[in-house]
Amino acid sequence: xxxxxxxxxxxxxxxxxxxxxxxxxxxxxxxxxxxxxxxxxxxxxxxxxxxxxxxxxxxxxxxxxxxxxxxxxxxxxxxxxxxxxxxxxxxxxxxxxxxxxxxxxxxxxxxxxxxxxxxxxxxxxxxxxxxxxxxxxxxxxxxxxxxxxxxxxxxxxxxxxxxxxxxxxxxxxxxxxxxxxxxxxxxxxxxxxxxxxxxxxxxxxxxxxxxxxxxxxxxxxxxxxxxxxxxxxxxxxxxxxxxxxxxxxxxxxxxxxxxxxxxxxxx
Amino acid sequence: xxxxxxxxxxxxxxxxxxxxxxxxxxxxxxxxxxxxxxxxxxxxxxxxxxxxxxxxxxxxxxxxxxxxxxxxxxxxxxxxxxxxxxxxxxxxxxxxxxxxxxxxxxxxxxxxxxxxxxxxxxxxxxxxxxxxxxxxxxxxxxxxxxxxxxxxxxxxxxxxxxxxxxxxxxxxxxxxxxxxxxxxxxxxxxxxxxxxxxxxxxxxxxxxxxxxxxxxxxxxxxxxxxxxxxxxxxxxxxxxxxxxxxxxxxxxxxxxx
Numbered sequence: 195x196x197x198x199x200x201x202x203x204x205x206x207x208x209x210x211x212x213x214x215x216x217x218x219x220x221x222x223x224x225x226x227x228x229x230x231x232x233x234x235x236x237x238x239x240x241x242x243x244x245x246x247x248x249x250x251x252x253x254x255x256x257x258x259x260x261x262x263x264x265x266x267x268x269x270x271x272x273x274x275x276x277x278x279x280x281x282x283x284x285x286x287x288x289x290x291x292x293x294x295x296x297x298x299x300x301x302x303x304x305x306x307x308x309x310x311x312x313x314x315x316x317x318x319x320x321x322x323x324x325x326x327x328x329x330x331x332x333x334x335x336x337x338x339x340x341x342x343x344x345x346x347x348x349x350x351x352x353x354x355x356x357x358x359x360x361x362x363x364x365x366x367x368x369x370x371x372x373x374x375x376x377x378x379x380x381x382x383x384x385x386x387x388x389x390x391x392x393x394x395x396x397x398x399x400x401x402x403x404x405x406x407x408x409x410x411x412x413x414x415x416x417x418x419x420x421x422x423x424x425x426x427x428x429x430x431x432x433x434x435x436x437x438x439x440x441x442x443x444x445x446x447x448x449x450x451x452x453x454x455x456x457x458x459x460x461x
Numbered sequence: 462x463x464x465x466x467x468x469x470x471x472x473x474x475x476x477x478x479x480x481x482x483x484x485x486x487x488x489x490x491x492x493x494x495x496x497x498x499x500x501x502x503x504x505x506x507x508x509x510x511x512x513x514x515x516x517x518x519x520x521x522x523x524x525x526x527x528x529x530x531x532x533x534x535x536x537x538x539x540x541x542x543x544x545x546x547x548x549x550x551x552x553x554x555x556x557x558x559x560x561x562x563x564x565x566x567x568x569x570x571x572x573x574x575x576x577x578x579x580x581x582x583x584x585x586x587x588x589x590x591x592x593x594x595x596x597x598x599x600x601x602x603x604x605x606x607x608x609x610x611x612x613x614x615x616x617x618x619x620x621x622x623x624x625x626x627x628x629x630x631x632x633x634x635x636x637x638x639x640x641x642x643x644x645x646x647x648x649x650x651x652x653x654x655x656x657x658x659x660x661x662x663x664x665x666x667x668x669x670x671x672x673x674x675x676x677x678x679x680x681x682x683x684x685x686x687x688x689x690x691x692x693x694x695x696x697x698x699x700x701x702x703x704x705x706x707x708x709x710x711x712x713x714x715x716x717x718x
Contacts (some may be wrong), residue, residue, distance in 0.1 A: 323565075332562035335522050336576035336629070337552040339544070 227345075227419050234339070236348040244343060248351030251458030256312045256359055260305060267304055268370025271295055276378065285379060287390035289369035292371040297398050301364035303450055306409035309356055310442040314417040317348050318438030321421025322431040330422070345422060349414035356401055364402075401457040408453065409446050416442040464678060470500035473553070475633055475665045478520060481530035483516055490516050492689035494530070496663050498633070505668045507678030507700075507711070512686050514669040515559070520637040521667070522556055523547050531680040534702075535632060537581060552580050555626030555664070559620040559638040569621055570606050573597070577628050596624040600654060616647035623654060627662060634658060634666040635704035640675045651709070673712065685711075 272292050321344060324330050333340040374384045380410055381389075417438040424434035476498035483491040490513035498504050509512045518531055519536040532539040538552050546577050563572050573593045577584065597603045600620040610618060619639060626634065639655060642649040652675050658664055659679075668679055676683055677697045684694040687707050693700045701712045 327560060327565070328558045328562040329564055331519075331524055332556070332558055332564075332625075334524060335551050335554065335556040335624070337548045337580045338576065339548065 223423070224419055227422075228415060230341060231346060231349055232417065234342050235350060241343055241347050244347040244353075245350050248347050249355045251441040252309070252313050252351050253359065255316060256305075256309050259308050259312060260359055260363050261366055263304055263308055264301070264366035265370040267300055268292065268296060268367030269374045270370075271367075272371040272374040286389075288375055289371070289378070289381070289386050290393040293368070293390040294393055294398070296364050296367040296371070297394055297402055298449075299454075301367055302360045302402050302405040302409060303446070305356060305360040305363045305406065306413065306446045307443060309352070309410070309438045310413050310439055310446060312440040313352060313434040314413045314442040317414065317417030318424075319431055319435035320409040321418060322424035322434030325422065325424050326427060326431055341422075345418040348418055349411060352370065352414030352417075353407055353410040356413065357406035360402065360406040378423065397457065397460055405450065405453050408449050409457065412445050412449060416445065464656060465660065467681070469502045469646065469681060473500035475500050475535055476496065476667070477533040478521070480529045481517075481520060482528045483513070483520060483525065484528055490689055491520075494689075494691065495549075496691065498667060500665055501659070501663065503528075503659055503668060503679050503681045505670060505676040505683045507671060507673070508681055508684055508686035509678055509711075511620060514686055514690055515637050516633055516637065518556070518637060518667055518669055519687070522551060522554055522635060552629050553632045555623075555629070555631035555634040555643045556624050557619070557626055557634065557636045559640060559641055561610075561622035563618055563621060563625070565610055567610075568606070569597075569602075569608050569613075572621065572635070573625050573628055576625060582631060592628055596627045596672075597608070599627060599657070600624045616643050616650065617650070619643065619651055620654065623658065627658065630662065631664060634664045636666060636668040636670075638670055639668060640670065640672045648672065648674060649678070655679045
């Protein structure tokens, strides 16, 4: 073979421009993906059975981990807060401090982070693998709308289930906190519960619920987006799972900051 | 097994492609494809890997959109259909995927029920069971009804994939590499099944393959896709009766049963 033939070099955009182009293209695609969700999720035919099945899957997948994590968070937070309050002789405020921390921030946040890891990665990998093995195409050619069946059901399931799991985490965190306090201060459960709820106002519950709904939606939509548009090949499945976790966790923290700022204005 | 003669209605085109072009970024796959599929006919599209064969049937089923040209299927301009109309048309087209694309999380029964339940509103449980039993019998795999796809062999997966498309009684079948990755005996069984489907379900089919045994056994007409265009079309003997250096090696390096 003659190696002296000059190879035509195609002029390609440099890395930064290409990177920016990909970034804005992705933003546009995510935007369309979310719009499509709202367009299709609330129009018949509804996939009630699949939504219920997915809710069960989301709940079951995260239940054990959330139980353990919620309990540990409540227990450790109480333990770590005690010395600071003791300095001011304010040990009696411990239940109130725990309640504010758990209800306003820890329960929704911990639940969302656990669910990002467990549920988000699982959704990303599942849809990614379905894309790679042409199962999504198979659904499409058999007259089924795969977006409605796979994406809408999963996003609705996470949006509905994460708030329930966050409420459960708060309850388990409360138990963890109570155990620590009862071991150290010997307070009764009734007194603890009274003090736990006394500083809480309606806004705390509402804000926590709104946060959990937003987190649930984010985890679902990010997991589905990553999986639904994953690259061909097994590498694409890994990337989808990883992308689902990392992006969802990042967005959860950003949303936490934004929602705290907004709800802070109503206090 | 020699192919049995079937009745082909040459006055009735079920698929008509004109001037079809498709590129992926800088790579042009199809360069002006014209193709007609007649009622009752098995058309085999032969070509090397990466020649755009699979892209062609994805364009027909609306999974991809062409850059140029027209796609007419069962009298419908595929490119002009909205989502709902496209879904309705797809019910009339069976698509057998190269890797079968069975739903991993469902048993064989659920895989077969899935398109039926979703596309036949008001269908009873008894009708579903009958339809499932009928297609499983047609592909000779009644015993696998409660198995998971992972428990099936490659040939069984292909058959179940075909059964899943047959359950909706399609008018057109699109087979993407039906014998790829199978042993020679199973290949012949799949070829026989394709012919049985043509005869019993009165389907018109496009069979994408690079397996000449499959082409010879199943094709009423063969088109050779090279460099994004059909270079030769005709019967098996007509296509390979040539000294064209792009076509002859295809025949020479294949084992013909």
